[in-house]
Amino acid sequence: MTENSRPPTLGGARLVLGVTGSIAAYKAVSLLRALVREGATVDVVMTRAATKFITPLTFEVLSGRPVVTGLFEAHQEMRHLSLPEHADAILVAPATANFLAKAALGIADDPLSTMQLTAHCPLICAPAMDGGMWSHPTVKGHVQTLRARGVIVIDPEEGALASGRLGQGRLAEEERILVGVRSALTPRRDWEGQRLLLSAGPTQEPIDPVRYISNRSSGKMGYAIAEAASNRGAQVVLVSGPTSLSPPQGVEVVPVETAEEMAKHMNTRMSWSTVVVMAAAVADFRPKHAAELKLKKRGKPTTTLDLEQTTDILAALSARRTTQVLVGFAAETHDLLTHAKAKLSSKGLDVIVANDVTRPGGGFGSDQNAATLIERDGRITDLPLKSKRELADDILNAAQRWLTPLKKR
Ligand SMILES: Cc1cc2nc3c(=O)[nH]c(=O)nc-3n(C[C@H](O)[C@H](O)[C@H](O)COP(=O)(O)O)c2cc1C
Structure with missing residues (x-):
């Protein structure tokens, strides 16, 4: 592979990986491993709902760093400010309908939703939810608001959903999410001057x-x-x-x-x-x-x-x-x-x-x-x-x- 054709990696990048309460939360484990493999330092922030699906310990061991789960725990105090300040990007995967709504409206009632308000770095969301939720006008409206604000939303994919139904709502394939993160970190400015x-x-x-x-x-x-x-x-x-x-x-x-x-x-x-x-x-x-x-x-x-x-x-x-x-x-x-x-x-x-x-x-x-x-x-x-x-x-x-x-x- 030549230098030019080698895909960019995330070596040296500091990322926040937000995990929310979707049935796809387990996929964030493999995603975290891929991000770490590419050289990123990853701080995981979980919503309370996410901890019902998967334990913070799993992410703690795989990231080698403490996991943020609450705004008010003494040792985690102010990390909602310090983490995004040093992050190159915040990736929320999977992102629930609830998280998208909070991000669109500026509701800050947990570490992750608070961080996305204080951050100046790119926010990338990879939603996962039932097809009916994804196509709901309210969710669509929030996605549109976020996109208009410059948030990168990686559309979920079509296929069999956890409910057993077919539809669009599956978390995007890992490689698509990685491409989204890489391009957020090295934005193409190839239309400058046009x-x-x-x-x-x-x-x-x-x-x-x-x-x-x-x-x-x-x-x-x-x-x-x-x-x-x-x-x-x-x-x-x-x-x-x-x-x-x-x-x-x-x-x-x-x-x-x-x-x-x-x-x-x-x-x-x-x-x-x-x-x-x-x-x-x-x-x-x-x-x-x-x-x-x-x-x-x-x-x-x-x-x-x-x-x-x-x-x-x-x-x-x-x-x-x-x-x-x-x-x-x-x-x-x-x-x-x-x-x-x-x-x-x-x-x-x-x-x-x-x-x-x-x-x-x-x-x-x-x-x-x-x-x-x-x-x-x-x-x-x-x-x-x-x-x-x-x-x-x-x-x-x-x-x-x-x-x-x-x-x-
Ligand atoms: C078994 C189960 C699976 C769920 N899966 C999803 C999902 O894939 N996507 C979603 O938006 N909400 C899902 N929910 C609902 C969320 O967990 C719920 O809206 C929660 O309040 C989200 O909180 P959070 O956004 O703070 O993580 C699920 C709930 C349960 C009980």
Whole structure:
């Protein structure tokens, strides 16, 4: 193995490993051993619930260090301040729904939740819970809040759960967690100097003051790209249709409603950017005339809507671009590759992200997606179902190929 291909290890790193009351707590033992094997010094902090699943003694022996279990035990006093002060990262694995909620809301009623408030180092959470809990809107909201704050959340995996049911909730495989820790300690800043102009979410085309035509886009893919690019050092402007998402830290958000507004802002910012990603699901049609007053059910019923085409934003940007790398999306329900390849060439894109929105587990509203990346040199990369945040990094990697050196068009 050459020096360059050797995976980075955690030699010299000081970590806090938080273990919470999940049935997967036993997996933290193997994780601790892997972290120590890579050279990290690890202080384990357990919640009271975690100690019901596994004894502190196990972690104490394997880490060679005392384990923190309570805020008020005399000998552990103030360790909620001193440990995070010297830590390079806090890894919570497994992280319960309860811990995610406390971290999102700033509740500090035990050593671990208090530490995550006092720490200035990266926080990495690897949740594990029943599928129903993971997909609960409250848990999703907390995860989103944490991500928007820069917390690295390593999505749980699908498979058989402790309840015997199938679903997403299993603690991520050990290697994925280790990759998360390594990258948190050596953040990639490979997009420094790049200026990303990005669109996300749906557009809303008014029928009257209370009704509109829209689509099922949640904006999650675009917001994940914004977060990934910002983490990697890019300046990001996110022109966003209406979504319920919180903007990622450090990203400038330009809120819009209609395709016309989105087109206007994308056009205005185009010359500033070095990379343009059109992840928004822009309405193709809009009502020709939006009624000024609410259309009434009674009276003169309107049963047909006169539609007209909206501006093709991608085509307009493509026609105006100078050196920008251009990335588009193709959300299709059939003949995915044929449609995506046609769009790649007709819109003059460098990369197209093709995704089959009928595929179970991915598409609109989901936190996960699978996609096929097609690049202008014909390269095709199939990306299996993974979190949109992980997919975002893959999309940036593909766009990056076209950045340096800038290809002649
Ligand atoms: C057998 C058993 C297994 C549990 N597994 C999980 C789990 O995998 N994930 C989770 O979020 N909560 C799980 N819980 C519930 C948590 O233990 C409970 O919410 C607890 O308050 C978490 O406290 P903590 O976050 O301070 O560790 C489980 C409870 C029991 C009794």
